[in-house]
Amino acid sequence: GAVVSQHPSRVICKSGTSVKIECRSLDFQATTMFWYRQFPKKSLMLMATSNEGSKATYEQGVEKDKFLINHASLTLSTLTVTSAHPEDSSFYICSAEPDSQPQETQYFGPGTRLLVL
Amino acid sequence: DAKTTQPPSMDCAEGRAANLPCNHSTISGNEYVYWYRQIHSQGPQYIIHGLKNNETNEMASLIITEDRKSSTLILPHATLRDTAVYYCIALILWSGGGADGLTFGKGTHLIIQP
Numbered sequence: 001g002a003v004v005s006q007h008p009s010r011v012i013c014k015s016g017t018s019v020k021i022e023c024r025s026l027d028f029q030a031t032t033m034f035w036y037r038q039f040p041k042k043s044l045m046l047m048a049t050s051n052e053g054s055k056a057t058y059e060q061g062v063e064k065d066k067f068l069i070n071h072a073s074l075t076l077s078t079l080t081v082t083s084a085h086p087e088d089s090s091f092y093i094c095s096a097e098p099d100s101q102p103q104e105t106q107y108f109g110p111g112t113r114l115l116v117l
Numbered sequence: 118d119a120k121t122t123q124p125p126s127m128d129c130a131e132g133r134a135a136n137l138p139c140n141h142s143t144i145s146g147n148e149y150v151y152w153y154r155q156i157h158s159q160g161p162q163y164i165i166h167g168l169k170n171n172e173t174n175e176m177a178s179l180i181i182t183e184d185r186k187s188s189t190l191i192l193p194h195a196t197l198r199d200t201a202v203y204y205c206i207a208l209i210l211w212s213g214g215g216a217d218g219l220t221f222g223k224g225t226h227l228i229i230q231p
Binding site for chain 2: 006034036046059094095108
């Protein structure tokens with residue numbers, strides 16, 4: 001149980017285009033999901049907290065207009081990288097906290113590798 | 118959340134117990150110690166967490182010192198697939214309200230040697 005999926009697993013796009021990444025909790029409901037990014041050989045960095053039915057909370061330094069987050073249902077959160085540029089190339093990872101296990105643990109997706117040319 | 122300190126890397130022979138230390142000298146009374154690991158190019162995987170008492174599950178054991186200023190994650194019989202970066206995180210579990218995102222440090226790169 002407690003599986004989180006991400007789609008796509010990797011994407012290559014041209015500079016200036018937008019890319020949408022989906023994060024799904026497959027066998028549990030999650031009011032709260034999180035988005036992280038990771039640069040090569042670096043640790044994960046929390047970008048934002050995604051809450052179903054309300055606006056996402058962004059960490060300091062993360063542009064909310066650049067990284068649009070929509071948490072439309074209890075099993076799906078999406079991250080859209082708008083007008084992507086090469087410096088947005090990174091590994092994006094989501095996590096979800098099961099509503100049935102509040103504040104217990106987060107389960108992570110497999111990550112999405114984005115390359116912007 | 119309390120800052121945690123871990124050695125940057127460790128080696129362990131396959132089949133032996135891997136003991137990964139973590140210092141969290143500024144941990145507060147309501148902060149739990151969580152361990153995650155990240156195998157190369159994958160999302161992090163939850164391992165175990167605890168508050169005061171030692172904990173054990175199918176993956177590992179967590180030993181927390183009595184003063185809670187440090188802890189050790191033990192992988193009892195390490196395999197090559199345990200090679201990963203292991204993160205120790207101190208986290209408050211709120212009794213109400215939303216959860217918090219995790220603050221990852223640099224972790225310990227554990228290399229299991231054949």
